[in-house]
Amino acid sequence: MDREGCELSHLMRRISETPPDFLDEPRLGEQGTVAVSAVVGDLCRWHGADPGSAALAAFAMGTPKSDRNRLRVSLLLSWVLADGWFRTADLRAAPLFPLLSQGASELSEHGSVEKLITDPERREELARFCLARLGFRPQGESRAQAEDRLTSLSAAERARVLRASRAAEERARAVREALARKAAEESADKYTRE
């Protein structure tokens, strides 16, 4: 969240104005109408990034029972990220594809697409989530304010923070163990010793 993004209300308004086309059923096999992989691919290329057909295949695979909500969130995110502000922000180096794939998967575990659009808090969560995953904070907010608010709103973000915390602790444990090894104590050559 090092960069300042757009106004939060701007994105929340866009979310509330999501066209019905983006709420249609994602195509999975013979079912559904919207080819999510095509939408995501178009969006990425519009932003100057090409994820490649192999990566996009993940948006056409799965079953309605397990993947429907994930793909619907990807569609909703595609609508949000097609906002003109994101185009001007230059997302070529930003983790756009991970947001559309992994980010959508995380959000889908904690609620439906309809909830993300109609519930004011979930709408705010979605807007903040998009900005944060792309390295932005809402306009007028400090990084700390933005992080606190997102963590308090978003179950997905809380889960991410928890995973990161566990990973950090695991890493610290590995470092401590590595430093404690006898092999490490044997050290390596220096031309002088302090």
Added chain:
Amino acid sequence: MSEPSDLERYPTLTEHGRRMLQRLREHPCAPMFRNESGNRLTPDDVATVRAFEREVAEAEVPEQREESAAWLTEFLQRVYREVPFYRALGGAPRRLSDVPTISRGDLGHDVARFVPDSAPVARLINFRTSGTTGHPLLIASHPLVAASYLAFHRRALARFGVTLRARRGEVGVALLGYQRKCFTYVSVTPTLDEAGLVKLNLYPDDWREPEDRRKYLEELAPEVLAGDPISFVELLKLRAELRPRALLSTSMALLPALRRALEGAFHCPVVDLYSLNEAGPVAAFDPACGGHVLLQHRMLVEILDVRGKALPNGERGEVTLTGGFNFCLPLVRYRTGDFVARSIRRRVRTRGARGTRSGALPHAGRRVAEQHRGDSRLGPVRAAPVPAPATRGRLARAACRRPRLTRIRAACGIASAVWG
């Protein structure tokens, strides 16, 4: 866990290196080597170290101002992204002065929080210091970092017109200790064509006969002798016929009288290094300058007061380090516990070096200086002129008798480590 093999200790060892190790270990006068160690450098590592040595040789040490450190912004962003301690603080501040200072205690509490995510756990090594309080502190490091010390030694030696030449079949360095118990081993240095490296304890208990110390050293004829003033005092007592090209002194202040005695005995420059396990060689004392000159081009040295405010030149404060070459422990505003004042002189010619140089200014009994070479600036660190003992035999005792020994330890970067 099993003992490391020779292949792990010396991944690039050739037959020449093997013969050198055998010679060092099996000489009739060789001491008891209590430990095993090695360079642990892979072929890729050796290439990396050589490239780093070229970089250091060509680099200028910039003026010690935040604005002059072109590497600083990217460094801070990386540290705040990869180091758990700093990541928890949020985004990287735009100014270094907005970063909180840390000290030895912070590292001692849990050094793992200061190791970046990118540091390869499988190759971590440690250096252990006991510090002023006697509490041990582990410093995370890497074989590449250890091997990179030599780049800064070369830079320091170049100020005295010394270029290292030891090659295959010769002994590059003998590291000397003088402790009841000391980490001792033999190795070879791949970047010097497997020249020998030996870490010795001159304490008589490690030798069959006390006289073997002299015989062994004379037989090895090391190009460089490295040690601390205590071990150098013992070395003088041996009256060995040695002709090293330089002596490197670390761990505590080298008194002028001992320096003169060593120079007289060995007819070579004696380089007093300000070096810390936490940061490696930071500065070298140049008598012609009257202070210590900085060695690292990617390190910013601040002199801070107790509140963390940068002090103007001439005022005495704590040496605080940012940057460095230990990628396993990047330092950001690390308070060393060493107190100096800094002065700046310009446009005085250096010995054998291009550009300009300064003299030094005494400040409250301590001398420091900051130098400019051409458009660069070499900074000083620590220095503590103290009453010089008159005779050799008193030198070591005097070093320990000085007031505020613990602060002196800090001022000199003494590690009083198990390594000696």
